[in-house]
Amino acid sequence: MAQPVTYVFPQNYSLDTVLNIKNYWNDSIIGTKTISQVVSDAREQVPGANCIMIFPNANAPDNYYCWIYPCIISGDVIRCIDYTGSGQGGATYVGFAGINNLPSVQSYGYYGNGQLSSGNMSPFVHITFNGRDYQGYGWTNDAPSIIVLINTEAQVYLNDANVSPTLDWFSITQLSGNNNQFRLDLSQIKEDYTYDGITTRTTQDNDTFIINPVTSLKRMAANFQYDVEEKVVFCGNNYMTLMKHKNGNDESLRVKLYYQTDYMFYDTGYLYLNDTLDDYYLCFIQSQSEHKARLDLIHYYESNGAYWWSYNEGTRPSDNDFLNTYVWLEVNGYYSDSPYDTGTTDDGGDPGLPRIQDHIYTSPLPTKSGLGLGFISLYHPTPEQLSDIADLLWSNTLEDNIIKYFNNFADNIIALYVLPYKPGSLSTKFFSIGNYTSEIDDIEYVTTRYYDIPMGSVNIGPFWDSYLDFEPYTKCYVYLPYIGLKELDIDELMCPTDHDGRLPSAKGCTLSLLYRLDILTGIIVAQLKITNEYLSDEVRYQFSGKVGYNIPLTGQTYNNIMSAMLNVMTASATAVMTGGLTAPLVGAAAIAGTVQAQKPTVERVGELSGDTSMMGQKTPYLIIESPNKPYIDLQEDLTGFPSYKSDLLENFTGYTEVVEVHAEGFVCTEEEREEIIRLLKEGVLL
């Protein structure tokens, strides 16, 4: 909170400047006072004043009438405080041109006894403040030569000074819930005009308001005495009070908002507490578009939504006050997306980074295949054509006519292999090897190296629609042909987050599989992608493997094949059994729900890639292991189900067991109160 600051205008005066004080009635000099003493006297009379104006008499500057006007400066408006109750509700604005016939305002003068006392005088002023000229009116155009601005806890305004006004709203502990921290924590309404000229506004859109049950006026009123005005929310000289009243069988609550000591619009009459269908809540109303906010009430119907009153023109805070409250709310992170509300800013719980996630789509296939450049050719022969090629390779014709790249003509044959895939359509030509073109015609050949092969999709969704559908109770594996068995994260498949990092309302997803094949080497990459109402083909898993098997052409190639096979089999033999007992979940060891976590993981598929993969299962499939929960009739009546919601107990029915409770608002012995809390923690039937 800002330290008190005092500023004297004009600057050739100071707080220590000595004034000759003249008698209010006869101008006799009765003594001297410094400006500081005069300020002190004035503030005793009017605690809310944050400035006084001292007007000179005709013999200024040495002799001063002490027309001392306690005023409030708010924004660029100076307003005298009207205590005469003359009907303008304290809105006597000084300095506005063209306003005539103003009622008299309370002013002060020093009488013969040297005490500052009140009198009545019409205002007159001609000053420049904050760079604006205020034209005077009334029966004189004399300007006050001294204006003393006194900082209040609510606002700091210095002449042309760039000081941000401060606001720090506090509430009584009953509202804030933070012992001795007094941080304000009210209900909220967002995106509404703070003034729009109509009496009430309504909304049933639950996104526009947040009800904090602690701020229920009915709840607070239960603890109030009758006809005692209780201050509940305060910020310097601004505060709101509630007063409970009983008239016959009718109980009501009167609300007042005091703004700069002068109570404002919110003397709205009575809010009747007997009505059992609705309630009232203290709140802030904020308008993002206008950059305004104010303190207010919500009248809330469970079935019809919320509505609230607007200020009436002429009795509302200034635009600067609206702005100040808006800025205060923004700075204090009142509308942060944090799931916590700690009342502090230093202990975490206030994440700032957005959880927006990026899309991960399938990348394009490589384009440079090495085929069709003359170095290598890949043919797709039929068995009959392959037989013809073998005859050609063993004939004398080939040895005589080809330019040999290698010592052995067989080295021109790089590989002969089998794949479980044929590209859609292939062109044909005469079989050529090296630079020799044979007479074997219409043999298909491959010019594209990489292919995307859709491998189907499967829908995944919850079975229990509870925590049993998630780790560690439910597990998910995928068998991928030519790759093997892989474990997937069932939590993500059941509830994939959307682009903004939120858990979706829709459960489950469609899991689609894409194989990307390098037809030249048989290497495959399997991509698993998620699609739901928020996501479309987002890549989540990628695994690699090898499809196909080689056919040995020479002794060397045969040895190479067998060597590779032995390595695969050795690796597989060491992975017979994996997994085992894991530690039970805390607090759940007695509950059979930990079954999944305690059961061993059994390997179902060994290494199944390369040559061995062609003998394995060729259709991909998911394996989902989930617990079997027996149906227990009416368990919710007997033990309740997890809730973890905070609310008044009257909004729960049946079996209810609490973590913590504020058992307050009624008179009982402490032994009884402890007994009540104990029973509520054990479980009661409401």
Added chain:
Amino acid sequence: MSLTLKIRKTTSELNRVTKSFISNDDITLTGTLKEEQDILHPVIEVESSANLSAYNYCEIEEFGRKYFMHPNVVRTNLWRLNLDVDVLSTYDAGIRGSLALVKRSEDRINYYINDGVFYTEQRKVITYHTFKNNGVDAVMGSTDEYYLLVAGG
């Protein structure tokens, strides 16, 4: 101090906040308190020709409380009533107006919070789901194909 005892029969559970009673069966006894009593656990002797052994609840308006009642027979028509305050029923309104963080509820439930409430068997359910293209199990290709890779060509 005069007392009015309203002897009642309740069929409700001990932990039910609002008790229900067998109607038209209440007995009202009035008298004068003769000795010091613990307001939370009073022991009151009453004279009544009614068979109070069938009753289990008592309300004392002067104490502003409701009690579980355990009657003992002293002698014919003389009963000793051992009372223990029923805090839930006595402060029903205040309890319902209290703010609480509820752990288990019958009607406001979040099934995704794991607090071990669900019991499961040792048996687990294992299901297999094949990937399908247009309703047919997906495979890379319907047949195996030869490929011959040569130098040059």
